[in-house]
Amino acid sequence: MRSTRGLSRRDFLGLTAGVAGAALLGGCARGAQARPGVLRYWTLLDPNGDDPRGHAERQIFDLFEERTGLRVSEQVIPWQEIDPNLLTAVQAGIPPEISRTNYYNFRRHAEAGSLEPLQPLADADFRNGELDDFVVSLEGEEGVEAFLIENVGNALFLRRDWLDAAGFAVPTTWEEFVEVGKAFTAAQPDVSGFLTFGSTTETGHVAYIFQPMILGRGGRILDDDGRAAFHEDAGVETFEFLRSLVYEHEIMPRDAATMAYSEQIDAFIAGRTGMIIEGSHRYARIIESIGAENLEVAVIPGPSADRPSPCSITGWAMAIPQGSPDIEGAWELIKHRTDPAMQEIWAEVAFGLPTRKSALELPFFQHDDAAIMRWWLDYMETDGQLVTSPVDDTQLNEILAEALQEVLLDDSVEVHEVLNRAADRFDAVVR
Structure with a gap:
């Protein structure tokens, strides 16, 4: 740099x-x-x-x-x-x-x-x-x-043994990702197909959730002036997709809204979830715990097979x-x-x-x-x-996490209204 x-x-x-x-x-x-x-x-x-x-x-x-x-x-x-x-x-x-x-x-x-x-x-x-x-x-x-x-750098972590047992290939699109998650939960009703985190006790939400998903849909986190852009169409689509994983597809639990970053990797290692988005720095710990033969690491899916989500x-x-x-x-x-x-x-x-x-x-x-x-x-x-990392990085992550909590815990809220309020809160911080 x-x-x-x-x-x-x-x-x-x-x-x-x-x-x-x-x-x-x-x-x-x-x-x-x-x-x-x-x-x-x-x-x-x-x-x-x-x-x-x-x-x-x-x-x-x-x-x-x-x-x-x-x-x-x-x-x-x-x-x-x-x-x-x-x-x-x-x-x-x-x-x-x-x-x-x-x-x-x-x-x-x-x-x-x-x-x-x-x-x-x-x-x-x-x-x-x-x-x-x-x-x-x-x-x-x-x-x-x-x-x-x-x-x-981050990537999609999957249980390879679960994938093989379900007879699925590594998902390359979000649609395939959902189908894999459904297969995991159908085979093991007590696990989740995918897990993410909404608690603000540990930040990092931009890197591990929002940047790959929003940029992968052609959006942005902040505009050229450093103000909120996550409330634009790609951001709304991302939050609606995450909510659909809970209520429509039922491959992620509602309590992901209150889960901390470190808890998602613990759940993956313990066999309570089949997919997470995680960083390369965690690879050694995971294979030490579950074995390299049971782990698949892949590019993060995108809207289409030829448009993967970026690695943060x-x-x-x-x-x-x-x-x-x-x-x-x-x-x-x-x-x-x-x-x-x-x-x-x-x-x-x-x-x-x-x-x-x-x-x-x-x-x-x-x-x-x-x-x-x-x-x-x-x-x-x-x-x-x-990773998008402004001076106000902590506030950015916390505001987005709190918006995610609101969306995951109440399937009746309007996502665009939640994100508009979140954008106003962040812009007030950077003024």
Whole structure:
């Protein structure tokens, strides 16, 4: 990304084209003094949890300690709370040495000036065009401020064993999608054919629901001035379609309206639903739980077979907050974490799509095990769209989620009226 105002799909997808809380802050304040040889790192990944990404990152950090003598101390924070708390910690003068930051929230950081400029460090350490090896760098007024470490694209996840038992092919249209969902629920009346989420406890609704479905129908989330466009015809059609899954086709439960993002993946793993739209970052956890032989990953259906819905693209970056007690050590960690050899570990252990082009030249990516990665990167290159992420991203997601709740919980409401009210609410935020 060469500008926070103009992140292009070409820049983000250059990878494939080129190579084939008060309590939290209170705790931070009590431990705000830097410990020599320790880098406090804010992350969503628990190295001792069930997410393979946490295990992979711990391996990478162990190698970093062997090389530099610096230890990375993970402070695990719910993913949706990292960036808001990082902004507050910087304002309070008690930031960690280094932190993850979500692509969704980068514009908020750029506007607040909450991240250290990395351009001088990058210019000194990356030579001979090495900066061009990165899929994307996130830039503010003074140049690079963060480097992408997770490249995430979504897709349709299906239970392959259920699909085979029902005798259906992977759906390529929304009509076929409904028929597959009906087959799943007919065979197992206690499960849902499809599941999505409407709770605002975790945002991400634009990426995993509305952007693929609305853009896939030829619509848009926001207009060129950053105001609501989701209430236009394609948005109305999308919300009506989602409601039809509950009341007309009966392949999604009404309580999807109150379900959280993390609950949909739990339901899929537990065999309570046959289809979800999920991100590549969850692939490893799912196959670890249900087996690769029982999982099918496919492009998100569209209105017709030759018009699939786009893959929403986002990711996590690593940045140094303003006021970091150890900028030098944090920079060494960023260089280590983004090294192609570390990205190979990340890919092999956690199914993390690489964020540097040269990583694809390494041995793992030549194996059959990496074929699904090459498929995903091709989908992102062919039909990928960067997630719509304005400064008011949280409000956008919450307003759309609340509109979805209203539509799913009451089949008598007029969808266009619900969306018109939602559009007015969002436009009032951005004025």
